Amino acid sequence: MAFVSQAVDRVFKMNVEMMGLQLLLPEIFVLTMACIVLVLDLFLHDRNRVVTYGLSQLTLFGALALVIALADGDSHTAMFGTYVADPMASLAKAFVMLVVFAVFLYSKDYLRQRDLFKGEYYVLGLFGVLGMMVMISAHSYLTLYLGLELLSLSLYAMVAFHRDSGVASEAAMKYFVLGALASGMLLYGMSLIYGITGSLNIAEVAASIGAMAELELALIFALSFVVLGLAFKLGAVPFHMWIPDVYHGAPTCVTLFIGSAPKIAAFAMAMRLLAESLGGVQADWGGMLAILAVLSLAVGNVIAIAQANLKRMLAYSTISHVGFLLLGILSGTVEGYASALFYAITYAIMAAAAFGMIILLSRTGFEADTLEDFKGLNARSPWHAFLMLLVMFSMAGVPPTVGFYAKLAVIQAVVGVDLLWLALVAVFFSIIGAFYYLRVVKLMYFDEPLDSQPLEYGTDMHVAISVNGLAILLLGLFPGALMSACMAAMGL
Amino acid sequence: MLSELPLLSLLIWVPILGGIAVLAAGDREPWGARSLALITSLLTFLLSIPLFTGFDTGTAAMQFEELTPWVAAFDINYHLGVDGISVPLIILTTFTTVLVVLAGWEVIRKRVAQYMAAFLIMEGLMIGVFAALDAVLFYVFWEGMLIPMFLIIGIWGGPRRVYATIKFFLYTFFGSVFMLVALIYMYIQSGSFGILDFHLLPLGMTEQILIFIAFLLAFAVKVPMWPVHTWLPDAHVEAPTGGSVILAAIMLKIGGYGFLRFSLPITPDASQELDWLIISLSLIAVVYIGFVAIVQQDMKKLIAYSSIAHMGFATLGFFLIFAIIENTGTAQGALLGLEGGMVQMISHGFISGALFLCVGVLYDRMHSREISDYGGVVNTMPIFGAFMVLFAMANSGLPGTSGFIGEFMVILASFKANFWYAFLAATTLMLGAAYSLWLVKRVVFGEVGNKQVAQLQDVNRREFLILGVLAAAVLLLGLWPAPLVDLMHATLENLLAHVLVSKL
Numbered sequence: 001m002a003f004v005s006q007a008v009d010r011v012f013k014m015n016v017e018m019m020g021l022q023l024l025l026p027e028i029f030v031l032t033m034a035c036i037v038l039v040l041d042l043f044l045h046d047r048n049r050v051v052t053y054g055l056s057q058l059t060l061f062g063a064l065a066l067v068i069a070l071a072d073g074d075s076h077t078a079m080f081g082t083y084v085a086d087p088m089a090s091l092a093k094a095f096v097m098l099v100v101f102a103v104f105l106y107s108k109d110y111l112r113q114r115d116l117f118k119g120e121y122y123v124l125g126l127f128g129v130l131g132m133m134v135m136i137s138a139h140s141y142l143t144l145y146l147g148l149e150l151l152s153l154s155l156y157a158m159v160a161f162h163r164d165s166g167v168a169s170e171a172a173m174k175y176f177v178l179g180a181l182a183s184g185m186l187l188y189g190m191s192l193i194y195g196i197t198g199s200l201n202i203a204e205v206a207a208s209i210g211a212m213a214e215l216e217l218a219l220i221f222a223l224s225f226v227v228l229g230l231a232f233k234l235g236a237v238p239f240h241m242w243i244p245d246v247y248h249g250a251p252t253c254v255t256l257f258i259g260s261a262p263k264i265a266a267f268a269m270a271m272r273l274l275a276e277s278l279g280g281v282q283a284d285w286g287g288m289l290a291i292l293a294v295l296s297l298a299v300g301n302v303i304a305i306a307q308a309n310l311k312r313m314l315a316y317s318t319i320s321h322v323g324f325l326l327l328g329i330l331s332g333t334v335e336g337y338a339s340a341l342f343y344a345i346t347y348a349i350m351a352a353a354a355f356g357m358i359i360l361l362s363r364t365g366f367e368a369d370t371l372e373d374f375k376g377l378n379a380r381s382p383w384h385a386f387l388m389l390l391v392m393f394s395m396a397g398v399p400p401t402v403g404f405y406a407k408l409a410v411i412q413a414v415v416g417v418d419l420l421w422l423a424l425v426a427v428f429f430s431i432i433g434a435f436y437y438l439r440v441v442k443l444m445y446f447d448e449p450l451d452s453q454p455l456e457y458g459t460d461m462h463v464a465i466s467v468n469g470l471a472i473l474l475l476g477l478f479p480g481a482l483m484s485a486c487m488a489a490m491g492l
Numbered sequence: 493m494l495s496e497l498p499l500l501s502l503l504i505w506v507p508i509l510g511g512i513a514v515l516a517a518g519d520r521e522p523w524g525a526r527s528l529a530l531i532t533s534l535l536t537f538l539l540s541i542p543l544f545t546g547f548d549t550g551t552a553a554m555q556f557e558e559l560t561p562w563v564a565a566f567d568i569n570y571h572l573g574v575d576g577i578s579v580p581l582i583i584l585t586t587f588t589t590v591l592v593v594l595a596g597w598e599v600i601r602k603r604v605a606q607y608m609a610a611f612l613i614m615e616g617l618m619i620g621v622f623a624a625l626d627a628v629l630f631y632v633f634w635e636g637m638l639i640p641m642f643l644i645i646g647i648w649g650g651p652r653r654v655y656a657t658i659k660f661f662l663y664t665f666f667g668s669v670f671m672l673v674a675l676i677y678m679y680i681q682s683g684s685f686g687i688l689d690f691h692l693l694p695l696g697m698t699e700q701i702l703i704f705i706a707f708l709l710a711f712a713v714k715v716p717m718w719p720v721h722t723w724l725p726d727a728h729v730e731a732p733t734g735g736s737v738i739l740a741a742i743m744l745k746i747g748g749y750g751f752l753r754f755s756l757p758i759t760p761d762a763s764q765e766l767d768w769l770i771i772s773l774s775l776i777a778v779v780y781i782g783f784v785a786i787v788q789q790d791m792k793k794l795i796a797y798s799s800i801a802h803m804g805f806a807t808l809g810f811f812l813i814f815a816i817i818e819n820t821g822t823a824q825g826a827l828l829g830l831e832g833g834m835v836q837m838i839s840h841g842f843i844s845g846a847l848f849l850c851v852g853v854l855y856d857r858m859h860s861r862e863i864s865d866y867g868g869v870v871n872t873m874p875i876f877g878a879f880m881v882l883f884a885m886a887n888s889g890l891p892g893t894s895g896f897i898g899e900f901m902v903i904l905a906s907f908k909a910n911f912w913y914a915f916l917a918a919t920t921l922m923l924g925a926a927y928s929l930w931l932v933k934r935v936v937f938g939e940v941g942n943k944q945v946a947q948l949q950d951v952n953r954r955e956f957l958i959l960g961v962l963a964a965a966v967l968l969l970g971l972w973p974a975p976l977v978d979l980m981h982a983t984l985e986n987l988l989a990h991v992l993v994s995k996l
Binding site: 378382389393398399400404405408409411412415416420423424427428430431434435438439441442445446478479480483484486487 | 561562563564565566603606628631632635636638639642643646647653654657658661662665666669670672673676677679680
C-alpha cells in the first residue's frame, strides 16, 4: 500500500511540477471552492445561508494565503507559457482578494435586508474573482480573453441578480450587449495580431513585433481594436456610456463589486496587452490613450457635477479616475506602470469604502443612494461622516490621504516623459473634480439631517468600514511600503 | 537637553494628537474638551519658546533640523528645519492658537469638541508648513490645512457659509495644484524633493518663468493679491471669529512665506524679470483695495479688505529688492524691503487678529456685523473701546505700534527704488487712517446708537485677557522691534545674497 501511494504521489508530483501547476494553486483553490460552495448551497436552508458566506470568505482568505506563499519575487510561466506568475500578478491578486473580502462583508447585511441573501451572489462573486485572477496572470491572449469573459459573465449575472427590479434588468441588458460588443472588438484585434505575428503568446508576440524592421499598417489597425476593447472594459470616454447606467441600476452591493476589484484586473489586462505584448508600438498606443485619458478626465469630472444620485456621481468619478490610470500607463515607463498600479489599488480601496458607506446608510426598504441621504451625517454619526470625508478628500486627491500620492505618482510619471501638458490637463480637471467631492462633505457636515432614523449596521460592517476608511488615511501618511511594492512589482 | 528633543516634530504633532484626543473626548463634557484644548495649545506655545531662545541668530543655516526618510520610492523625506523666516511665523501660530481657543471658549456651543479639535489640528498643519524642508511634505501640510478650515467655515460660519467655504477651498486648491506640477518638474530635474536642493538647482529662463507663474498662482491666492482676492472677504465674513483670526493672522502669511521660501530663491531670474508684475499687483492692493475698504458696511469685510491692503505691503517689500539694487547699487536698501515685509507680516498677524477678535466681542453681544447697528459703544463698554481704538490706530500705522514699523520700513525701501512706488505705497497712511478711524468713529464713538448698544456689557475677564495680551504684543513690537529683526537678519541677508546670483 505504501508503495502504491508513494508511486501515485511521485507521478502526481511530477505532473504538477512539469506543468507548473503549483503556480496555479490559488486559481485551482478558488475554482474548487467555488464549485463546492455552489453545490453545498443547494442543500442549505435559507437560515443557514451564512455558511455560504463564511465559506466564500474562507476561500478568499485561503487564496490570499496561497498567493502570498507562492510569491517569490521572480517571474515563472506555466501551462506551456499561457500563464505567468510574476510579482505584479501576486500584488494585484492579493489586493483583489482583500477588496473582494471587504465587498462580500459589506454586502451581507444589505442582501439580507432585501431578501437577496442567496448563494448565487457569492458563487458568482467567486467565479468573478477567478476570472480576475486568470486575467491578471494571463500570458497568452487566449487566457486573457477567457479570464475576461469569466469575469464579465459573472458580472452580467450579478447585475441582473435582483430579478424583480426593472432598473437592474435594464442595466444588465445594456451591460451585456455593450460588453459583448467590446469583447468582440478585442477578440477581433487579437485575431489580427495573431495573423500578423503567428502567435497568441504574449512573449512571442512582443518578440516578433520587436523583430519587425518596420511596422505594418495592419498592426496599427489591430492595435486600434485592442485599445478600443480595453477602453470599453475600463470605461474610458467615449466608451463609457454603460458605466453610469450599470452603476446606478445594479443593486448597490453589485455596484460595489463592479466598481472596486475589477479595476485592478482591468489594469493588469492593460499591462499584459499593451505594455508586455505591444510594447514595441508604445508610441502609437500612447497617443491613443492620451486622447482617451483627456476625454475621460474632462467628461467624467464635468458630468459628475450634475448628478443628484451618489451612485451615478461615483460612476462619473470612476471615469475620471480611469483617465488618471491611463495617464500612468501611457507614459510607457516602468515608473508610469508602477504609478498606475498604485492608482488602481488605491482606487479600488477608495471605491470599496465609498459604496460601502452607501450600504451602511441603507436599511430595509430604503436606499441611501442620493446625495440628499448624506445630509447631516455628522450629526447622526460623526465617525462615519469622518470616514466618508476621508474617502471624498482622497478621491479629490487632497493630502494627507492616499489619493494624493496616487495622483502625485501618476503626474510624476507623466512629467517624467515630458508630457507636461497632460499633467496640466490632469490637475486642471482635478480642480473641477474637487467640487463635487466637496459637495458631499458639505452635505454631511454643513446641512441638517433629513433622516433621523439611527443607522443600522452590524459590528463586522462597522469594523470593516472603519479599517477601510482608516487605511486610506494611513496609506496616505505612510505610502512608502505600498509604493515600493508597486515599484518592485514592475521590476524596479 | 532641549536641543536633543525633536522640537519641531513635537510642535507639529502635539497639537494634532491633542486635537484627536479632544475629538475622542467628545461633546458630552464640553468643559473637558475646552480645557484639554487649552492645555494642548498652551503646551504647544511653551514648546515654541525654546525655538526662540535656542535660536542662533548668527547663522542663516537651517536649525533644529530633523531628517528621516519617508517615502523611499520617491526620495521623499520627513525633513524639518527652521530659519529666521519661519521661527517668528511659528511662534505667531502657537501664540494665536491659544487666543483662538480662548476666544471660542463660551461662544461656541455647537459641537465644541470638533471646533477645538479643528483648530488644534490646523495649528499642527500650519506649523508643518513653516517647518517643512521637503517639497512634498510642505505640500501635504499646505493642502491638509484646507480641510479643517473648510469645516470651520462651513460648520460654524454665518448664513452664506457654504458658498464662502467652497469658494475658499476651490480658489486655494486651484492655485496649489499648479505649484504641485512645478514641484514635480523640479524633482524630475534635480532628483530630490528637498527645498534646499531646489534653491541650488540651475534652471533656464523659460523654465524659471513657468515655475514662477505656478508658484505665483499658489501664493497669490493665499496672500491674497488682487485680483484673486475675492475669496477672502467672503471667507472672513462667514467664518466664526476664531476662523477669521487664524485666516488673517496666519494663513495669509503662508502665501508671503511661500514667496520667500520658494519663488525668490528658486526662480531669482524670473523674479527679477517679473518683479514689475508683483509690484503692480501689490500697489493696486494697497491703493485700490484701500479705497474699497473705506466703503464697506460690514465690519469684518472692512478688516478683510484692510488685510489685503496690508499684505500688499509685504509682497511689495519682498519684490522691491531688484529695483533697489538697480537704483542704488547696494544691498542695504533691499534688505530693508525684505525685513519690512516680514515685520509687516508679523505685525499684521497681531493687529488683524486683534481686530477680528474685537468684532467677535461685539458680534457675540449684538449678533450683527453691520457698522450702522452700532454707535457710541464706548459709553457702555469703555475698556473695549480703548482696545479697539488702540488696534485701529495700529492698523493705520501709528508710530509706537507694530503697524508703523513694517509700513515705515517698506515705504523707506520703496523710496530707494522709485519715487512713485513710494508715493503710491504711502497713500496707505491716509487710506488706512481713513477706513480704520472712520470705523472707530462710527462704531465706538458718538451718541449711543440704539437701545441694544445702551445695554451692552463691557468685556469680561476672558476677553480682557485676550485683547490685553494682543495689545501688549502690538505695543512691544512697535516700541522694541529689535529682537524680531535680529532674528530674521542673518537669514534674510543670506536670502538676498542668494537671490542676487543669477541661476542662468
